[in-house]
Amino acid sequence: MSTSTNEPPTPPTYPASYSGIPERLLHKAVRDKSRIWNHQSIDFLTPRKRGLAIPAGIGRSEFLKAIEDLSHTLGKEHVVLNDQPLEDGWYMEHPNTHDAFMIMDGEETVSSAVVYPGNVPDVQLVVKWANKHLIPLYPISMGRNLGYGGAAPRVRGSVIVDLGKRMNKILDINPDDCTCLVEPGVSFYALYEEIQKKGYKIWVDTPDLGGGSVIGNTLEHGVGYTPYGDHWGAHSGLEVVLPTGDLLRTGMGALPGSDAWQTFPYGFGPISDGIFSQSNFGIVTKMGMALMPDPGGDETFLYTFQNENDLLLLVDIVRPLRIANILENVAQIRHATIEIAVSGKRRSEYYEGTGPIPNEVLQSHLEKTPIGKCTWVYYGTSYGPPHVRKYKMDIVHQEFMKIPGAKRIDPTSLPKSHYYWSRAKIAAGQPDFEELSYMNWVPNGGHLGFSPVSPTRGPDVLKLWKIAKQRHDQYGIDLFMTFVVGMRELHMINLVVYDRGSPERRKAVEKCMRLMIDDAAKAGYGEYRTHLLFQDQVARTYNWNDNALMKFNEKLKDALDPNGILAPGRCGIWPERYRDRGWEIGPEGRDTSEGQGVRPSASNGRL
Structure with missing residues (x-):
């Protein structure tokens, strides 16, 4: 380029x-x-x-x-x-x-x-x-x-x-079982297009952007926005090359001749799949995945809520509805800043001052949009025939309107350029591209994900919101925040958008991230996923019982990878050759990624 x-x-x-x-x-x-x-x-x-x-x-x-x-x-x-x-x-x-x-x-x-x-x-x-x-x-x-x-x-x-460039085959799509088997280079776009080409009445659950790998996203515990939004929960069967070069299949794949590999994830004995997600214990070369049958209809709805503190009541209303599957999909509660940023316009078109965009400025611009003034925007989708959808959506409406100032937005009032229509496609299993638009907010746009998890409870979410807001204000960063509601848990996906061409902004973003990680951990909230330069810090917040989990992971690492060759340091797991030699990056951060060399291999590099 x-x-x-x-x-x-x-x-x-x-x-x-x-x-x-x-x-x-x-x-x-x-x-x-x-x-x-x-x-x-x-x-x-x-x-x-x-x-x-x-x-x-x-x-x-x-x-x-x-x-x-x-x-x-x-x-x-x-x-x-x-x-x-x-x-x-x-x-x-x-x-x-x-x-x-x-x-x-x-x-x-x-x-x-x-x-x-x-x-x-x-x-x-x-x-x-x-x-x-x-x-x-x-x-x-x-x-x-x-x-x-x-x-x-x-x-x-x-x-x-x-793995993606040459290992990108869709090995199987079974319309009867609603399953597929894919290689690492299969994107959500590719899987969707192949299903459409074959005319199958099944859906792909897709994240906000569909260009990533189905396997890669699943191994990272990524989510999508249909009722099948828990991608790891929807997988069934892995093929894995171990760090020694040996080949393994999990679940029913370990039984020669079985045709149940994509239909029953457990097989017999210990379930080993989990150690290959967010780890450096093996290279996944094939994965099975459950697909969603066409539910016979869908309807995306949009509500706005006026005040910051409405978040507390909204989340407590959402929780029982979500657990009961009245709210069926992995829905989003988005901060209104994203609502204007996803238009693709530059920040300077709204505000040229320093520090986070003031709320009064944000509201003055929102007032000119089809959704009007608000602080929180809820996107959800209901599935099934019209009479089924109406029954569930009437319940949702009754509950949401208990919040003063809540407003349901009529989709027919929204122009086709509005983000609502992209959200509706994604919630109906159709990968889209609109979410990338907010990268134009600042010059040389980059972003980091701050992604802690909490129960779907108002007081917990309010604590996380205040942690993020305080640190964003401290470092002059606009707040791009979405609460992604799972079944019983809630992910706060905080996209820290910054000018990657500015060393000063990069340093400010790093400090903000490291402080938020520690703030959240002290309050009992851990990240489910993080940038590779923060993985040491996040891994060490999961330190119950004298770091028992990390000690266990290190034992697995040394047993499976005696030479420490596979992705050392990934998710904070260092092999013995690198361990305690200054490779770990703690909450204080630093300017170099490297440690002080490596120890000789326990097996002298000869397997």
Whole structure:
């Protein structure tokens, strides 16, 4: 990508590119790419200052010889050194070499090379090669969790194992069982398009943006917005390459000849699937997933609430309705700042001052929108035939209107450009692209996700809201907050949007994040997911009984990965070679991602 032309190249499309966007959404992708392109003040290509990143514990010549050996066995075209200028790209053309939304210097969390296996034997070959040479690997599915580090490795100089580029097959879609079996490079867009092509009456549960990997999102405990919104809860069956190169299938997949792999997740004996989610214990090469049968109709509804403190009563109203499945889907309670930012307009069009946008300014602009003045916006969807939907929605309306000033917005009053229509598509299992629009809020837009979990109870949510608001005010950051309501739990997804071209704003965002993590933990709330540079800090807030959970994870890591080659440091889990050598980054933060080298392998690198 280059800044030498006025217009950005057209985004890739699916199926021409496995990671592309469907033709039906191309106009949105072109629009948003142009917005970002025209609001960019930093170069899209960053020259390298430090040269090729060599992983700790291995010399440059030794590393290059190892890469040459891998090229001979995997194929030269499938092994690429990362020694060129860093290209940040954007959502549909994201880098697989570093974190485009950098907090530290971009060369801190950077890979040494990228390899592209084409099948399971290739993955096993790469893993055995890494054990032989003691080179850390960092596997990605598609690398699009951009608010959490993207494709960047935690250990500088790791070799990225990009599973998505060549392992992107939809292996099975069963319309009778409503299940599928996919490889890591299958996006929500691709799965949806294939189902539509075949004419099946089944839905894909999709997150806000559909370009990410179905497997990657599920392993990260991601959520979507239909009644099947708990993606990990909807999976059934994993195929995993272990850190030694051995191959494993979980659940019914361990029984030769079984055709129940995607229908019954438990199999017999201990359920091992969980240790491969948010971990560095294996590389998932296949996954089964439950799909949702067409419910025979759907209707998205929108309510607004006027005051900040309405949140307390609203959440307590939502909880019993959600547990009883009157509120059926993973719904959203969004702060009104997002309502204007998702229009794609720049912050400067609303407010040019410093610090968070004042509430009176926000309300003056909201007054001009179709939904009017408000603080909280609730998006939900009801499913089934019309008479079933009406019965449930009448109950919801009666309960929501107990809050003074609550207002139901008539969808027919909303223009087709309003975000409501995108929300309605997503809640009906159709991946969309609108959510990316808020990245144009500031120049060089980047974001981090602060994502603690609480019970769906008003007092808990109010505490989290106040923690986030206090720290955002302290560091002059606009509050982009959504409460995502699960069945009994609630995720506060706080998107910290910032100018990644400003070292000062990056540092302010890092301080804000680290303080919010500690504030939330002291109040009893833990993050369910975080950026790779905060994973040590978050993991160590889960420290009950003298860090019993981390000690258990470290035992598993050392047993399964004796050479410590697979994604060291991921989710705060460090192998013995790296442990207690200064790699961990605590609440105080620092400017470097690296520690003080590594210990020799317990098995001298020979498996």
